Amino acid sequence: MRPTIGTVLSFLAAPKLWLFVFFVLPMMTMVLYSFWRVADYQIVADFTLRNYEKIGGNLYVGVFLRTIRISIYVTVLSLLIGYPVAYFLARKVRRFKLTLLLLVILPLWTSYLVRTYAWMLILGTQGVINQSLMAVGLIEEPISWLLYSDFAVTIALVHIYMPYLILPLYAVLEKINPSILEAAWDLGGGRIRTFLSVILPLSLPGIATGCLFVFIPSMGAFVTPELLGGTRSIMIGSIIAQQFGVAYEYPFGSALALVLMGIIFATAAISLRYGKPKGLA
Amino acid sequence: MRRDPVKPFLAAWTVLVLLFLFAPLFVVALFSFNESAISRFPIRGFTLAWYQKLFANTALHEALWNSLIVAIATVAISTALGIGAAVGIHRYGGRYGGALRSFSLTPMMVPRLIIGIALLTFYNLFQTNLSLLTVIAGHVVMTLPYVILIASARLVGFDKSMEEAAWDLGAGTFTIFREVTLPFLKPAVIAAALMSFTLSFDEVVVTFFTTGNDNTLPMMIWSMLRFGITPEVNSIATLTIVASGAFALVAEMSLRRAQVGSTR
Numbered sequence: 001m002r003p004t005i006g007t008v009l010s011f012l013a014a015p016k017l018w019l020f021v022f023f024v025l026p027m028m029t030m031v032l033y034s035f036w037r038v039a040d041y042q043i044v045a046d047f048t049l050r051n052y053e054k055i056g057g058n059l060y061v062g063v064f065l066r067t068i069r070i071s072i073y074v075t076v077l078s079l080l081i082g083y084p085v086a087y088f089l090a091r092k093v094r095r096f097k098l099t100l101l102l103l104v105i106l107p108l109w110t111s112y113l114v115r116t117y118a119w120m121l122i123l124g125t126q127g128v129i130n131q132s133l134m135a136v137g138l139i140e141e142p143i144s145w146l147l148y149s150d151f152a153v154t155i156a157l158v159h160i161y162m163p164y165l166i167l168p169l170y171a172v173l174e175k176i177n178p179s180i181l182e183a184a185w186d187l188g189g190g191r192i193r194t195f196l197s198v199i200l201p202l203s204l205p206g207i208a209t210g211c212l213f214v215f216i217p218s219m220g221a222f223v224t225p226e227l228l229g230g231t232r233s234i235m236i237g238s239i240i241a242q243q244f245g246v247a248y249e250y251p252f253g254s255a256l257a258l259v260l261m262g263i264i265f266a267t268a269a270i271s272l273r274y275g276k277p278k279g280l281a
Numbered sequence: 282m283r284r285d286p287v288k289p290f291l292a293a294w295t296v297l298v299l300l301f302l303f304a305p306l307f308v309v310a311l312f313s314f315n316e317s318a319i320s321r322f323p324i325r326g327f328t329l330a331w332y333q334k335l336f337a338n339t340a341l342h343e344a345l346w347n348s349l350i351v352a353i354a355t356v357a358i359s360t361a362l363g364i365g366a367a368v369g370i371h372r373y374g375g376r377y378g379g380a381l382r383s384f385s386l387t388p389m390m391v392p393r394l395i396i397g398i399a400l401l402t403f404y405n406l407f408q409t410n411l412s413l414l415t416v417i418a419g420h421v422v423m424t425l426p427y428v429i430l431i432a433s434a435r436l437v438g439f440d441k442s443m444e445e446a447a448w449d450l451g452a453g454t455f456t457i458f459r460e461v462t463l464p465f466l467k468p469a470v471i472a473a474a475l476m477s478f479t480l481s482f483d484e485v486v487v488t489f490f491t492t493g494n495d496n497t498l499p500m501m502i503w504s505m506l507r508f509g510i511t512p513e514v515n516s517i518a519t520l521t522i523v524a525s526g527a528f529a530l531v532a533e534m535s536l537r538r539a540q541v542g543s544t545r
Contacts, residue, residue, distance in 0.1 A: 007454045011369030015362040015385065015425065022418045023388055023396070026403035030395075033402045043405070085298050088291035100295065102533055107302045109476075109529035111483035113499055114518040117506055118305035121312055121515075126321040128308060135323075159305065162298075191287065212390070220392020222486055227506055237394050244398050244490060254402060257395050268390065 034255035043250055051255035060239070060256070066150075067236040068263070070225075071218035073154050078162040078214045079207065086166045086206070087199075090173035101170070108163045116224045119156040123147040123228075152228040153235070157218050164217075165210035172206030173199070208275020216264055236260055306522050313515035320512065331516040338513070341501065348482055348498040351413055355420040355481040360474045362421070363428025368462055370429075371436045372444075382433065389426040396422060397490035404491070411493035419487045424477035431476065435469035435539070468539035472532040479525050 037048050054060070089100055107115070122128045125142035133139045145151060176199065184194040222237035229235065236256065243253025316326030335341060370381050388396060400419045409415060443465075447457045463470070485499035492500065498517070505514050 004454075008369065008373045011365045012373065012381070015366035015369075015429075016381075018358075018362055018421060019385065019388070019425065022400065022403075023422045026396075026399035029403040029406050030399045033406075081298060081301075084291050084294045088288075088295045092285070092288050092291055098537070100299075102530075103299055104302070105533070106526060106529050107306070109479050109525040110306060110522050111485075111499065111518075111525065113483065113485050113502055113506075114309065114521055115305060117502075117514065117518060118309045120506075120510075121308050121320055121322075122305060124320075126319065128322045131322040159301065163302070216390060217392055220394045222394045223503070237392075240394060240398065241489075244401055250402055250405060253398060257398055261391070261395060264390075264392075 030254045030257060033251050034258050036251045038249055038251055041248060051252045052259075054252060055255060055259055060236075063234060063236050063239055064259070064263070066233065067219060070150060070154055070157075070233075070235060071215050074157040074161065074218045075165075075211050075215045077154070077158050078165045079211060081158065082162050082166045082210070083169065083207075086169035086173055086210075089166075090170045091176075104163050104166050112160050113223055115160050116156050116227050119152060119159070119228055120147065123152050123155075147228065148230040148233075150229070150233045153221075153225045153233060156224050156228050157214075157221060160224065161214040161217055164213035168209040168213065169203060169206040172203050176202050204275050208271045212268055212271055215267060219260060219264055309515055309522065310519045312512070313519040315512060315515070318512055320510065320515070331512045335513050335516045335520075340496075341498070341517070344496045344498045344501045347413060347495050351416050351420060351488075351497060352478045352481040354413075354417045355424055356474050356477045358417070359421045359424040359428050359477050360470060363425050363473060364432050364463075364466060364470060366425075367429050367432035367436055368458065368466075371433070371439070382429065385429045386426045388422050393423065393484070393486040397487040400487070401490045411491060413492070413495050415491045415493075416488050416495075416497070419491045420481040420484060423484065423487055424480050427476050427480065428473040431473040431536075432466060432469045435466055435536075439465055468535045471535040475528045475532040479528050483521065483525065 033043070034051055035047050035049070036043055036045050037050060038044065085104070089097060089104070093100060120127070123146040124130070125144065125147070127147070129146060130139075130142040134142065180198060180202075181194060184198045189197065220237055221235060222241050225233065225235040226238050226241075229238075240253050240256045240260070243249040243256065247253075311324060312320050313331060314327050314329070315324035316328045316330075317324070366385055370378050370385075374381050396419060400415070400422075403409075404411060404415055439462075443461050444457050447461050452460065483499055485497075485503050488497050488500055489503070498521075502514060502517055505511060
């Protein structure tokens, strides 16, 4: 088939154009704004590094570090909880495989706002956990740190994003050739040894992709920490959002967002580089 | 193979994890039938009053209407663009196919918050009036990668010789697309449309930064959660859970039936 320039353009150009106008250009605008400043509630277009200098202060560095820490907790927990599930689905079941897979995907279709809210009902002082524990007499009064804490934010983010980790991991684990595992058996590798030196290294690409799918949205989380976080567990998403609200500090907010994107890109680059299968590759 | 002692543990773990994923959704549904106005566990009585109150709430009707407008427009645009992009990359991408696809998928790797505020600065720079139109533009950016991903996955199993046969019979590029490629892609189109609809209908962060005075349903839930929770929230939340679940099932069935069909 010999396509004309016109047909190629109509298929490829329209979607690319949309992404260029409403994604690439806005990102570039954000870069531009990060070097501008606000004076008398007006955004002034002159070059300054002041926004970035401001981020270097203790306050914002602290929030960034807390955001990274919580995101790492969320990612590691998701991996520890999700890996056995992905492994089970990919290699241990046959009959209910598709149904189980559907059950993992299903929660992804429900609103993250609603799923965040569910944790308010579960973790609050009047919530399911506290009232149940009090009813059986394990505690006298509600545990207050369950809600409005790093704990609440972490558990809700794990709940919301873990399925995104299971899916790529499942895909990679399912593709492992059974004959490689048989070879490992024949060479006398035990269960644990086979797992550690064959399956785990081969699943590294899935681990890397899956972890990114959890880490990235956690770093940029806004709704969940806003609703479940305590006054002392503010994450960077809330600070960024504030700059675009009544504060009207678009330039400073843009600079914060760019630093966040920088951290995300660096993490993505590192994990995709080291996430290649080792040993047997 | 030998008997597997690890399997029961993995099975039990998987069941626990599924419980962890689903239990919170059931808790919300449970509270939506709570007679008491205070969301306190265990619930007291059984009532449909909150659902009735919901249907009588006119502010909610408007928000629902706005959400539907945005979601339907998003589906129309992102499905058309996304299917076109996937077919285009598949047909003409050649050695640039991988790069083109990666570019199309980048919005997935950017947090929604950043997509939202980047658009806001962009609109601010050009003094654009914020409305449902500016919301739709952002929602398409957010959903387009999912459409391309679903359509590309389906195209992997596409036999190019079918298109070539149509070409030899004298059909033009667009006729081939309409008569050969599109029917093959139909299950992916259905799944992608349902996915975009759900993503758009539930989206709050991108909407938050790109809307003017128009409220959408998630925006209303968001403000209810921040400024005084009423039991109505439980009912709206439950209804959205049920709707999303139904959409997910239809999408999944559509793709699965197609897969069975093509391997036969």
